[in-house]
Amino acid sequence: MTKTDWKAEAKALKKKVRKLKDNLTAAAGPVVEAVGEAVSDAVAAAKKALKPVSPLAPASFPALPAIRGVEFAAVEAGVRYQNRKDVMLVRLAPGTAMAGVFTRSTTRSACVRDCQSKLALKAGTAGAAIIVNSGNSNAFTGKIGDQAVAAVTGAVAEALAIPAGRVFSSSTGVIGEPLPFDKITAKVPDLVAALREDAIEMAAHAMMTTDTFPKGAAATVQGDGGVIHIAGIAKGSGMIAPDMATMLVYLFTDAKIAPATLQKLLSRNVDATFNSITVDSDTSTSDTLLMAATGQSDAGEMKGPVLKAFEAALKGVMHDLALQVVRDGEGATKLVEVRVTGAASDADAAKAAFAIANSPLVKTAIAGQDPNWGRIVAAIGKSGAAAERDLLSIRFGDILVAEKGWRNPEYTEQDGADYMLRPELLIHVDLGLGRAKRSVWTCDLTSRYVEINADYRS
Amino acid sequence: MTKTDWKAEAKALKKKVRKLKDNLTAAAGPVVEAVGEAVSDAVAAAKKALKPVSPLAPASFPALPAIRGVEFAAVEAGVRYQNRKDVMLVRLAPGTAMAGVFTRSTTRSACVRDCQSKLALKAGTAGAAIIVNSGNSNAFTGKIGDQAVAAVTGAVAEALAIPAGRVFSSSTGVIGEPLPFDKITAKVPDLVAALREDAIEMAAHAMMTTDTFPKGAAATVQGDGGVIHIAGIAKGSGMIAPDMATMLVYLFTDAKIAPATLQKLLSRNVDATFNSITVDSDTSTSDTLLMAATGQSDAGEMKGPVLKAFEAALKGVMHDLALQVVRDGEGATKLVEVRVTGAASDADAAKAAFAIANSPLVKTAIAGQDPNWGRIVAAIGKSGAAAERDLLSIRFGDILVAEKGWRNPEYTEQDGADYMLRPELLIHVDLGLGRAKRSVWTCDLTSRYVEINADYRS
Numbered sequence: 056m057t058k059t060d061w062k063a064e065a066k067a068l069k070k071k072v073r074k075l076k077d078n079l080t081a082a083a084g085p086v087v088e089a090v091g092e093a094v095s096d097a098v099a100a101a102k103k104a105l106k107p108v109s110p111l112a113p114a115s116f117p118a119l120p121a122i123r124g125v126e127f128a129a130v131e132a133g134v135r136y137q138n139r140k141d142v143m144l145v146r147l148a149p150g151t152a153m154a155g156v157f158t159r160s161t162t163r164s165a166c167v168r169d170c171q172s173k174l175a176l177k178a179g180t181a182g183a184a185i186i187v188n189s190g191n192s193n194a195f196t197g198k199i200g201d202q203a204v205a206a207v208t209g210a211v212a213e214a215l216a217i218p219a220g221r222v223f224s225s226s227t228g229v230i231g232e233p234l235p236f237d238k239i240t241a242k243v244p245d246l247v248a249a250l251r252e253d254a255i256e257m258a259a260h261a262m263m264t265t266d267t268f269p270k271g272a273a274a275t276v277q278g279d280g281g282v283i284h285i286a287g288i289a290k291g292s293g294m295i296a297p298d299m300a301t302m303l304v305y306l307f308t309d310a311k312i313a314p315a316t317l318q319k320l321l322s323r324n325v326d327a328t329f330n331s332i333t334v335d336s337d338t339s340t341s342d343t344l345l346m347a348a349t350g351q352s353d354a355g356e357m358k359g360p361v362l363k364a365f366e367a368a369l370k371g372v373m374h375d376l377a378l379q380v381v382r383d384g385e386g387a388t389k390l391v392e393v394r395v396t397g398a399a400s401d402a403d404a405a406k407a408a409f410a411i412a413n414s415p416l417v418k419t420a421i422a423g424q425d426p427n428w429g430r431i432v433a434a435i436g437k438s439g440a441a442a443e444r445d446l447l448s449i450r451f452g453d454i455l456v457a458e459k460g461w462r463n464p465e466y467t468e469q470d471g472a473d474y475m476l477r478p479e480l481l482i483h484v485d486l487g488l489g490r491a492k493r494s495v496w497t498c499d500l501t502s503r504y505v506e507i508n509a510d511y512r513s
Numbered sequence: 514m515t516k517t518d519w520k521a522e523a524k525a526l527k528k529k530v531r532k533l534k535d536n537l538t539a540a541a542g543p544v545v546e547a548v549g550e551a552v553s554d555a556v557a558a559a560k561k562a563l564k565p566v567s568p569l570a571p572a573s574f575p576a577l578p579a580i581r582g583v584e585f586a587a588v589e590a591g592v593r594y595q596n597r598k599d600v601m602l603v604r605l606a607p608g609t610a611m612a613g614v615f616t617r618s619t620t621r622s623a624c625v626r627d628c629q630s631k632l633a634l635k636a637g638t639a640g641a642a643i644i645v646n647s648g649n650s651n652a653f654t655g656k657i658g659d660q661a662v663a664a665v666t667g668a669v670a671e672a673l674a675i676p677a678g679r680v681f682s683s684s685t686g687v688i689g690e691p692l693p694f695d696k697i698t699a700k701v702p703d704l705v706a707a708l709r710e711d712a713i714e715m716a717a718h719a720m721m722t723t724d725t726f727p728k729g730a731a732a733t734v735q736g737d738g739g740v741i742h743i744a745g746i747a748k749g750s751g752m753i754a755p756d757m758a759t760m761l762v763y764l765f766t767d768a769k770i771a772p773a774t775l776q777k778l779l780s781r782n783v784d785a786t787f788n789s790i791t792v793d794s795d796t797s798t799s800d801t802l803l804m805a806a807t808g809q810s811d812a813g814e815m816k817g818p819v820l821k822a823f824e825a826a827l828k829g830v831m832h833d834l835a836l837q838v839v840r841d842g843e844g845a846t847k848l849v850e851v852r853v854t855g856a857a858s859d860a861d862a863a864k865a866a867f868a869i870a871n872s873p874l875v876k877t878a879i880a881g882q883d884p885n886w887g888r889i890v891a892a893i894g895k896s897g898a899a900a901e902r903d904l905l906s907i908r909f910g911d912i913l914v915a916e917k918g919w920r921n922p923e924y925t926e927q928d929g930a931d932y933m934l935r936p937e938l939l940i941h942v943d944l945g946l947g948r949a950k951r952s953v954w955t956c957d958l959t960s961r962y963v964e965i966n967a968d969y970r971s
Contacts, residue, residue: 065522065526068529069526071526158894160891160894160895161893161894161896161898161899161900161901161902162890162893162894162900162902163894192887194887194890194891195887195890195902195915195918195919196918196919196920197902197903197918197919198919199919200919229887230887230888230890230891231886231887231890231915231919232887233919233920335873335874336794336872336873337872337873337888337891337892337895338891338894338895340890340891340894413794414794414795415793415794415795415873415958415966416751416793416795416966419962419963419966419967420966420967422963422967423966423967423968425967425968428689429650429652429653429687429689429690430795432620432652432688432689432798433618433620433652433688433795433796433798434795435619435620436616436618436619436620436621436798437618437796438619440619441619442619442620443619444619444620444653444655445655457653457689459655460653460654460655460656461653461654461655461656461657461658461689462654462690462691500873500963501963501967502960502963502964504873504877504963505877505880505958505959505960505962505963506960508873508874508877508878508881509877509878509880509881509883509959510881510883
């Protein structure tokens, strides 16, 4: 190139540099905007895709023992959800004893009413079955709902050659939509063909709605002549305030036990377990707890200390499953035990404990990791339980926050704030009036709970 | 320059262009990040600074009439908030009749207890006063709290030369923190000097905590020989479930009326107004409704039709203020009337209405503009009110959603979805069992409610 050419190129390049510099500035705005939008879209998409598991979930589904005489299967029926198993079947051997506890909601679902009437029948020695679908609760669906239950349980009875009176069903999901029961009956042959003793985890999965993890628990008891096993699965995440009964829970054992005894054990342990949890104070129309005892353990009929040990183990499994439901509370980041002691009566202990556990202001403070104990005071005050300002005390774990009518002078906000960072909290209120007590378990109320429930059907 | 020089410069420039291009790419990341952070910081700061007014707020504070014998003042005392008025004083002329309704919380505040004991005293003809601070509720503050009330009311009594037994006080804000009462007593002289007949709006402002607008309402009644005026102000936004009493509300009238009659009118209208609202089912420790009648109207003693008209006007003012509290419900975007008719008893109507109005699942569905009527079914079911699935009906406004135990075949999701877009909604449940009814007013439950209450003290 000539000098002139080089000069021209240099000038052109200088211009290019200026222009690039200008472009750099001018481009920054739209680039930032475009990148920002892309990033937030990606984050939103990722959030949706990830369906994050509750931070309070157990590390993994526990290893549950096979229970002799109990088989499970699950299939994709497309009741509402796509690309996942949404119907599960349990086959129970002849001679199985059944017991149950149900919601006392006046608007309870068709399957709950059906289960209740069937449990009232004389048991007989025929086999039994449980069929459960997720995605639709078949509640407030009128006569069509009753027909759906008859169709589903009838199809199972026919396929398994057992009386329809021994087929129990549950449905969980949206309320008020007719259940597309033909999608379920069409899959009954597949379900029967797939029955296996070791498929309990798959069955737990098939029941999930807004649950972020399947829930299972087990225990063993040494009986006379052999080991007795208990295994249970549960679903539940929102609409949890089983003050009258419980969520969808299925318990299995190979124990030899009469139906009446089984029912008694179940009923008297439900208050301290499933009836002591609340996520959002909303009681479901579908709450069902069914227990099946196949009697196929090598151990003989239970009595005395074995029966006592069995009841303790059963209560442990119930407690474990109940807490797993709270751990999967919609949007939950904290598991909270509210323990009320020193109440004047059992009813007062329950009133105070549930008032605290259901208070939106207490639950949002916990979500914000704010040791706002004044809201606990307000919840006690509104509960209707007998309380004397100057006699009650409030503790976070072992930290004495307030007593004698005002804040403990030793207590510091920093102590409270540090405690609130924990994922599992104990709020302990002693009313100082009597000897009655009650523990209930709840979770925090987060923006995520609102998001989940503002969007659930869309 | 020589050809070599130009060549060198051109090469250097080419290198510079490459480097600039590289930089442009390399810089994009950090720039985007920095800009993104700056933008989100700015948005957060703007949100905090804006403190947006509830979308359900009235267009403006109403023009309230001056009430003869009532003067107001407000000052900045710095109890908790800075740069805003946080203490207000009302002076009431000699001969004023006082009446009140209070929270029945067992953990109610020191000032509530003090008001209750003073209203029980023989009235006398001395003047009276009301002093209110925001930022600290003086609840659960033990003997120090009682001393604070004595100091504040004592300072006002001395400054106005009236008996301390005629000075009523309220405190609203954080629970469990000692009230820095010296900040208030130090400002009493300024308050007294600032008293004016036309400063009621300023007084309403001074009471606000998480409120986004001041609340006022008024009415006039034609009496014998002159007009009777009623004016009222209220505060309230969260911890609203005055099932037993109400929020901070002050009503003033120039009517000539005996304290006992005034108390009767107040008490029998509180159930249908303040006791029929709920934001979050949490009853406050400070709920106070005080009414003062100065008797300075030209109208004579009220009786017969005038007293009836006065009661109707008073109820109207109470209803208006109660709804303003719900309109300012924390995070609210919808005002919802839950109307239950056809209940077997008044108690059942209230149970069903409050169960729906307090259901987090119903309230989050409304926030999401989702016509999820199944959750209304569940709330009725859990309420404890007598209900028959096949007899009850559910309406959104005039739209029949469900009856006879299932969805109305004419109802479409689109009809429901369109209705839910409105800012003011009517959920009407007829239980089909009797003639009892109850309306309660509530708002939706939004992520903003959670944000406000997870952060309130920080």
